[in-house]
Amino acid sequence: MTTQRARSGRVTIHDLARESGVSVSTVSKALNDNGRMAAETRARIKRIAAEIGFRPNALARGLLSSRSFTIGLLTNDTYGRFTLPVMAGISEALVDHGVSVFLCAIEDDPALGKVHVDAMLDKQVDGIIATGKRIDRSLPVDLAGLPVPVVYAFTAGAPESVTFTADDAQGAALATAWLKKIGRRSLVHITGPEDFVSVGERASAFAREAGGNAPVLYGIWSESWGHRAIADLWSAGGRLPDGIFCGNDQIARGVIDALRERGVRVPDDVSVIGFDNWEILAEQTRPPLTTIDMNLKELGREAGLMVLALAEGRPAEPGLRKLPCKLVVRQSCGGAGTAE
Amino acid sequence: MTTQRARSGRVTIHDLARESGVSVSTVSKALNDNGRMAAETRARIKRIAAEIGFRPNALARGLLSSRSFTIGLLTNDTYGRFTLPVMAGISEALVDHGVSVFLCAIEDDPALGKVHVDAMLDKQVDGIIATGKRIDRSLPVDLAGLPVPVVYAFTAGAPESVTFTADDAQGAALATAWLKKIGRRSLVHITGPEDFVSVGERASAFAREAGGNAPVLYGIWSESWGHRAIADLWSAGGRLPDGIFCGNDQIARGVIDALRERGVRVPDDVSVIGFDNWEILAEQTRPPLTTIDMNLKELGREAGLMVLALAEGRPAEPGLRKLPCKLVVRQSCGGAGTAE
DNA sequence: AATCGATGAGAAAACGTTTTCTCATATTGA
DNA sequence: TCAATATGAGAAAACGTTTTCTCATCGATT
Known part of the structure; x- marks a missing residue:
């Protein structure tokens, strides 16, 4: 031969x-x-x-078809807590279609963002997905008017764009309903900074579900705040809660640690539920954390299929799409499914 | 016009x-x-x-020059705890050279790995970097004999390949020396599973630095193991340690929580030092964790520049390159720099 | 036996660059 | 004034595909 x-x-x-x-x-x-x-x-x-x-050779093929079977993923989430599941979903959905993903971590640097976007456009990406850490802030780079479709996931999108996010209100309602179903009657919501849109949506849903005068405590997204919130509640001398819905898993962790230090038993005396289902934290908490999962992987999958659809010229309704959250039952609430 | x-x-x-x-x-x-x-x-x-x-148009240019200014990054680190800093380093080092990075998360699925590698080769990547979670396991995909250079970072490489990893022995020595410098005399090392090469290297370095009969406790990489190890030590009735070197930050976290529950003060009574500098955990621990940082971002940077060099035909000595770790002083050891 | 349609396969153009070669003109030197 | 050289710019080929067009052959229909 x-x-x-x-x-x-x-x-x-x-x-x-x-x-x-x-x-x-x-x-x-x-x-x-x-x-x-x-x-x-x-x-x-x-x-x-x-x-x-x-x-x-995909380069030669792409030159002719003006399709590179490549998309760009822009993120400013350094720790990848949110981005990584989203990324996994995107990649999983697109690999079947032969599409590869450029990952660009741009921190909060507009110059770096521009460099990456330009590099991606030069490489003729078929589309771009922008992801971030919160739905009410946009990436430090202007993606409007690009020659390729852009889809936003978990970050604020341009007007008339397609944007995906988790349904915060539904998630919060799910958590609150679960506490009530377990038999908890005195509920409190310990959450993050009030200026996050997500925080507001969750707080409203909590209030709606728990009754208007159930307290909402705003703070920061850290264990220490969860810790301090419990100290405040227990020293204030008011009616003590028997069900606590936390704005994220870190706060929940702090809350549970603080309760244990006070001799309050979780879940026997108090049920605690978190938000995010950050597995590496939720599973290590004692007891393991019942929490709300935002289905970020699914969100990534949908974003991936959407950008592909747009790249192929299929039309899509612009607007904000809220994907439902799901409840992940571990042990911090008690009443595990069958019990109660 | x-x-x-x-x-x-x-x-x-x-x-x-x-x-x-x-x-x-x-x-x-x-x-x-x-x-x-x-x-x-x-x-x-x-x-x-x-x-x-x-x-x-980078496609047209690449077709001619057979350089795509694109590399592939393969990882099986789902949570991205190790991969993300490495990735950030790679990206940072290469963006200046106009090189973009395909991220492929392949879990431990050989079929998925092959699909991704093939897709990358079709897209004419100039090189591939393989990263993982440990230096003594390789990815579930054969990267030998590929038509492009491959560099390994934090995962086992093929024979005669270029591989980067952190210098575990040096990091462990650094931690142990720091405990001694702080004035600790009774040291113990609580670490992960004995079959990790890193665990062995760190344990040896610890023994060398701490004295041969300082105990080493092997377990798993979780908070609960740190917790249990302290329970075991304190109930065994032997000589209690005043300095504890933990195999990772999660174990350290468990150790510190267990000590606090026993009324042992950190760092007043016992100094605790971790490994990994997983910031989101180390900073939230009470007190914040003094720990060893593996310089993963720098590792990524070097790996990126290396694969670029190889892609450009510059030769490189094959073999394992160990990059030094650094000490990050927070509060869990006391004696913060100037003190003592 | 002449025409038609179907079938199989190749030639050539196109995609957007870079690079090598060629050529016309301008400048220099005697 | 003529040749030799330097300079500026264009033509064409190349990279590896896909696609459209053309053409030859063959069997079937009159």
Whole structure:
């Protein structure tokens, strides 16, 4: 066999044509199931292609089709707590379609953002997904008017764009309803900074579900705040809660630690429920945390399919799409499903 | 101005040539500072290029140069605790060179790994970086004999490959020396599973630095193990440690929580030092954790520059490169720098 | 036996660059 | 004034595909 490789060291369609004794056009048509040709010829070419390991050069293909089968993912979430599940969902949804994902971590640096966006456009990405840490802040880079479709996930989108986020109100209602179902009657919501839109939505839903005078305590997204909130509540001398809905898992962790230090038993005396289902934290908490999962992977999957649809010219209704959260029952609330 | 855009909607070199009244060859040479031409012509073309926003199509360029200015990053680290800093380093190092990074999360699925590797090769990546969670396990995919250079970071590499990892022994020695410098004399090392190579290296370095009979307790990488180890130590009735070196920050967290529950003060009575500098955990621990940082971002940077060097044909010595760890002083050891 | 349609396969153009080669003109030296 | 050289710029090929067009052959229909 006289396989004379091209300079690049990779098998090209010309090598395959020579090896098969046909022209490159015939090879192309054979492999793509296009054009007319003898079934036997088609099969033979396919067989030889597999034999010599021919794989078409995506650059050449993309040059012609102006589709690169590549999308860009922009994020400013350094720790990847939110981005990573979203990314996993995107990647999972798109790998089946042969699409690869450029990951660009741009922190909060507009200059860096521009560099990355330009690099992606030069590489002819079919679309861009922007992700962040909160739905009420946008990335420090202007993505309006780009020559490719842009989809936003978990970050504020441009007007008339497609944006995905978790349904905070529904998630909060789910958590609150669960506490009530467990039999808790005196509820409190310990959450993050009031200026987060998510915080407001969750607080409203909590109030709606728990009754208007159930207290909401605003603070920061840290264990220490959860800790301090419990100290405040227990020293204030008012009516003590028996069900606590926390704005995230870190706060819940602080709350549970503080309760234990006071000799309050979780879940026997007080039920605690978190938000985020940050597994590595939720599973290590003692007891493991019952919490709300925002289905970020699913969110990523939908965002991925959406940007693909837009790239292929299929139209989509612009606007904010809220995806439902789900409850993950562990042990910090008690009444695990069947009990109660 | 009669800028007639190409079908793709993007400005091409032909548009620019027409606009400038010269040929495409001249434009190309002008922009790349190649060939001979009047300085004035060159400047004019560059000016018009900037005006109409011409950016060369990286696909077309890559087709010709067989350089795509793209690399692939393979990881099986779902939570991104190790991968994310490495990724950040790689990206940071390469963005200056115009190189973008494909992120492929392959879990532990060989089939998925192959799909992603094939997709990357089709897209003509200039090189691949494989990263993982531990240096003594390899990814579930064979990267030997690929037509592009492969660099390994924090995962086991093929023979004769270039591999980067953190210097576990040096990091452990650093931690142990710090405990001694603080004035601790009775040291113990609470760490992860014995079958991790890193665990062995750190334990040896600890023994060397702390004295041969300082105990090493092997367990798992979780808070609960740190908790239980303290329970065991305190109930065993032997000599109690005043300095504890933990195999990771999670164990340290469990250790500190367990000590507090026993009324043992950290750092007054016992100093605790962690490993990993997982900031989101280390900073939230009470007291904040003094720990060893593996410089993963720097590791990523070096891996990025290495794969670039190899892609450009520059030779490199194969073998395992161990990058030094650094000490991050917070409050869990006391004696913060100046004290003692 | 002449024409028609169907079938199989190749030639060539196209995608957007870069690079090599060629050529015309301008400049220099005698 | 003529040749030799330097200079500026364009033509064309190349990269690896896909797609459209053309053409030759063959069997079937009159």
